[in-house]
Amino acid sequence: MLPSASHSVASLDLLGIGNAIVDVLAYAEDSLLVELGLIKGAMTLVDEERIEALYRRMGPAREVSGGSCANTIAAFAALGGRAAFIGRVKDDAMGRVFAHDICNAGVLFRSRPASDGPATARCLVFVTPDAQRTMQTYLGACVELGPDDVDEELVAAAAVTYLEGYLWDRPEAKAACRKAAAIAHAHGRQVALSLSDPFCVARWREEFRELIAREVDILFANEAEIMALYEAASFDDALQQVRRQVACAALTRGPKGSVVVRGDEVHVIDAAPVHRLVDTTGAGDLYAAGFLRGLSLGLDLGACGRLGSLCAAEIIQQFGARAERPLAPLLDRVR
């Protein structure tokens, strides 16, 4: 919990590249989503005028650092991993909140904040009574993320570089990802990718398929995303396809648990018990954190999946995707 990044660049377990976003979370009835014309369960990109209009209609909220990849990196650090993050904020109040939170989670974050240009990104998260989340994102300062932000020293040093599919929505960010993947592989490192959102997959299906086949070592996707990727008729159909395309994949299925595959290995993991479902924001992000932390500790693949499930169960029992309570005790439950 103390200011950190005390670990050296030379010994990184994980580097994340993603959108640096502050989430603004509020409870909402389904009727409000209908009235505002929001696509339930999806992440939609909106402009500044629209985000302001939506914020005016949103209930009382709470501000929590977010961003899918950043959530994963923060949780990975909370699990004791040595992690770094690359993302763009502005030097404004919300940018300072984001930087404080990720640095004080123990993550190395040395991206310089922009002194001008668009404000730090915000994501309005509408949490409905069924604990589903519907997200409206204004990318703000994130749109400036490009190849120049890829810190070669960090990529070369990190055992795994983790990218979020959301970055494909911006050509410059996509170029940054491709550059990072090339550097990682040139240094014998691995590349991980999260597919982020089924609509994002639909927008970039062909590029993702090619990327996964050629450049991705570890793939994260939920059921809707993996089925969208392969236009599969069933989850099992998608599972069979992904096994032929990527060395390692973790596929999450909400309350149905997850399936993790690596070569001949296939583990079918039950979801961890949940006592009070509050908000599903961050379930996938925290699953990825637990899974990657398990891999970095050399746990067997099934234990990696179980750790992912435990982290996901923890985060959906609270509001927002940054854990309020320590995650490290979960490690004892899989070792």
Add this chain to the structure above:
Amino acid sequence: MLPSASHSVASLDLLGIGNAIVDVLAYAEDSLLVELGLIKGAMTLVDEERIEALYRRMGPAREVSGGSCANTIAAFAALGGRAAFIGRVKDDAMGRVFAHDICNAGVLFRSRPASDGPATARCLVFVTPDAQRTMQTYLGACVELGPDDVDEELVAAAAVTYLEGYLWDRPEAKAACRKAAAIAHAHGRQVALSLSDPFCVARWREEFRELIAREVDILFANEAEIMALYEAASFDDALQQVRRQVACAALTRGPKGSVVVRGDEVHVIDAAPVHRLVDTTGAGDLYAAGFLRGLSLGLDLGACGRLGSLCAAEIIQQFGARAERPLAPLLDRVR
């Protein structure tokens, strides 16, 4: 959950006057409190330099609108009451967050934000594993609250004007409270007071005793506060004293429940069940909201206490003192 203050000034159930604060909540081990020299469970006022230093040492956090009185007012509105709030923010990012949250909770908030001077107030809340909260407050723009901010129209219109004891720490704010109480009584309205904090009570014991005897119609205090007020050797000793001094009092005792008194009536209320204790921030604030809402609905005094207990139980099962989920369903459990 929609933008509001649609109710007219002419029909207010409750007006709150208090510090307008954004809470910055983070989990912390007890050892960090020791290291930082913090008084566990208390609210301490600090200057800007100190709050910045403490924030640097604080773990990853979440920003939620706060302020004891403002929490009560927001919850009262969530319970369907017609409420207004008077408090000072600056026109900065955190001030806009505060205003958004209280307005969109359905509260009439027309205090004009300051365009210069100190920043919007922040309270760092360290939540320890036992769910206790330790608070460090930088008052910022709140120090400008004074008699001129007392909107006579609102005070005259509100059935009850609710003051927080914390305001006694600033002479100008105290003067605002005395002015509001005089206006309220001149219009045949009631005045409620929360004692806020046992250390605050110790600082202003004599003034509070006199105020309670002369000007307060409804008093809220927890066990530590009421015992500090009367320098009582036992809770029951304090209870007997307060019955002689004030028309109506609600005394909260954490897991031991609460005792509410009004004239000859005395109700001993059990605490409502809690499944997952997370953070006690706001327990007293939400109890007051439920109790006052019960009174405004004309419920019998025992039901007012039970509604207070249900609201308190709800808020301590989440982080922060603004309810993430609707409070209105709790009303059905006491009627």
